[in-house]
Amino acid sequence: MSRRASAPLASAGLFAAFAGLAVFAPLPASAADLGGDCCADLEERVAELEATTARKGNRKVSLTVSGYIAQEITVWDDGTESNVYIHGLGPTQASHVKFNGQATIAPGWTAGYMLRIQDLTGNAFAGGDNAINQLNGSNNGNLNTQMSFWYLQSESLGKLSVGRLAHAAKSAGMFTDLSGTQIIDNYTFLAGFPQFRLRTSSGELSSLTWGQLGFCYTQGAPLGGDCNGIVMNGVRYDTPTFAGFSASASWGEDDFWELAARYSGEIAGFKVAAGVGYTSMTSETTSFVVPADHKDSEFFQAGAYVQHLATGLFLHGIYGNEDNNGTALTSGRLEPDSDHYYVKAGIRRKVLPLGATIVYGDYARYNDQLGPAAINMGATSSTLERIGGGIAQEIDAAAMTVYLKYQHYQADIDGISDLDNLEDADFVSFGGLINF
Structure with a gap:
């Protein structure tokens, strides 16, 4: 018999030997045979584990903890x-941590919640x-509760969310960026430095900031793009997805929709x-206060992303327009109407075993997005351009x-x-983002 054929027989013999030992081995002694304190060490260990184990509130609602940590070094x-x-x-x-809970009510119906806490x-x-x-x-910012809401969801009817949440049009253009660089580099000042001050050609430091040339009155903040990208209390409805398409609507008190x-x-x-x-925003309870008697802002945005799967070449573009009516x-000066656009192009390919490598260039232009400080200083129009790229x-x-x-x-x-x-300004950033 060949050596290859004998291997299964040997394995079967070993299995039979162990089975025989198991049959004829003496049965374990009962607790009474070993004395009353036989399980003291085990009970102490169980108590220790119970004291150090993270628990969820009940057995009906699942809990998932996720998020990421992101930091940069900028020259x-x-x-x-x-x-x-x-x-x-x-x-x-x-950087943030998210707590997501979900429970099944009936087939096709779920309820859940989301709590997102940021490190600012x-x-x-x-x-x-x-x-x-x-x-x-x-900057000595603290932890901040960015989102806190509950929802009811039906596979056939859609999802209703209530609380502090991202509203229907939040980042509708920006979130189309599927290149893998959306978080680290996009058309908003969330990935930039709006509080850096302008410097004149003579070297003097102005009191005016770069963010005053990329100001959004919808939220009263130097966002650059995505002019209603900050979460607020409200109600949101999302349809189910049909053939890749979905729609959303939301409302918040006094009033925005x-x-x-x-x-x-x-x-x-x-x-x-x-x-x-x-977005239509007439609510005064936005994230930042604008020195005006009332608010009447409308913001339109559109974005798209196309990537050739075979080569990894991609193109991403966004347009936004704010009308302040x-x-x-x-001060009596009018809030300006403004627009902006952004283009990012590059290639996403797996050239290393580590994962995909993304190389890109981008360009953003913000027209007449003058903030209150710039207007009250006498500014009548402006153009801010941002040119860059990365790997x-x-x-x-x-x-x-x-x-x-x-x-x-x-x-x-x-x-x-x-x-x-x-004077122009230059920023070179090296950073890392790790998900959990």
């Missing part, structure tokens, strides 16, 4: 001064005396995503992305003689 140069800062992303894309330490977006700019390299439609799918060898959204600031490497085994990106800011302002000629 900046404003034409006169340069430095190196360490900071986080923010505010809506900062090192938030480069925050303003005020604690802003990260040429005079200050750190949004509508949006989205598509995601593959067409003839291309990955495609598209989104369009409309002639609303006057308390990102995904590390699949660690659910991580490391990246290097470059951003160049340049701007023109009409109406303020002291700011006729401005």
